[in-house]
Amino acid sequence: MGVWSNLCSVVSSACSVISSVASSIGNSVVKSATSIVSLGVSLAAKVTDAIRSVGVSLGIIRPEDSLEELGEKAILSEKKPEDFDSINEYIDHLNNNVPFDKDKFDRLDDKELLARSSIGASITLKGINEKLDTVVTPEFMATVASQELETKEIVSTIKAYKENDLKLEDYDLYLNDELTLDETTKHSSALVEAYQKLEPELSIEEIENKVMGLSN
Structure with a gap:
């Protein structure tokens, strides 16, 4: 019971973190990131990994990119995805123009990291949709991640x-x-x-x- 309660608390707290930074990241990212977090800690991690792999394969993000760090930069950025012509331009902006405090980042707790990885995954998912001109939802990614598809x-x-x-x-x-x-x-x-x-x-x-x- 204690473990289950703690996991629910992490999910709930991560959702609160995402909601609190809505003005920085935009409503579409908030909605998708909240959907990812709401899948639960374990499945959210699988979905994030799946989105990351697809994002790298399509050239949306680089192999060395961290979705947690991407989420942190999105929170710190004064610009949202809507301020750019493409998600790739937005991601380039985050990578090249938004510095962050690595020491402070390394001290973030589980709920804060879950929120940031989900935000980074949501941004990457927007890039995937833009690249493939379709609508891939967190729920679809949850299904294929559960199937362990390549x-x-x-x-x-x-x-x-x-x-x-x-x-x-x-x-x-x-x-x-x-x-x-x-x-x-x-x-x-x-x-x-x-x-x-x-x-x-x-x-x-x-x-x-x-x-x-x-x-x-």
């Missing part, structure tokens, strides 16, 4: 859904068999297409079995 599988799934005019928010419904037969077929076809591009050496039967296994 970065290339996540990106291919996002692209396949966009190319087939499918909503990523329905991916979880597909996995839980909560769509109509017609919709389920559309999702299956899109995913088979995605995995065929990823693993062209596999037979269609092997690909179909792999896609069927996603919902297990």
Whole structure:
């Protein structure tokens, strides 16, 4: 009970930290960051890692970038994402023009670090959406992070859904068999297409079995 209570306290406190800096980071980042934190400490960490990996693979952030530090710089910056033509320009601004106190940063506690990593992940997610011209939600990232999909599988799934005019928010419904037969077929076809591009050496039967296994 004590551990559970402490985890809930960290999540609640991190949400409060994010709300308190809304004027610095903008409402869209606040909403997404709060959604990430609300997943809980363990899943939020997986989602943040997944977003970071996708962000690096698409060139949104650099391999050496820390999402916690990105979040800290966003809090300290006088400019928000809306002040720039692209998220990449905003991230460049944070990296090049916003200094921060490393000693002070190193003394931050768990709730403050959770808030900052979620803010950094939210900013990166905005960059991913901008780059792929789609709407990837924290909830979708939570699903694929829980599945432990590889970065290339996540990106291919996002692209396949966009190319087939499918909503990523329905991916979880597909996995839980909560769509109509017609919709389920559309999702299956899109995913088979995605995995065929990823693993062209596999037979269609092997690909179909792999896609069927996603919902297990």
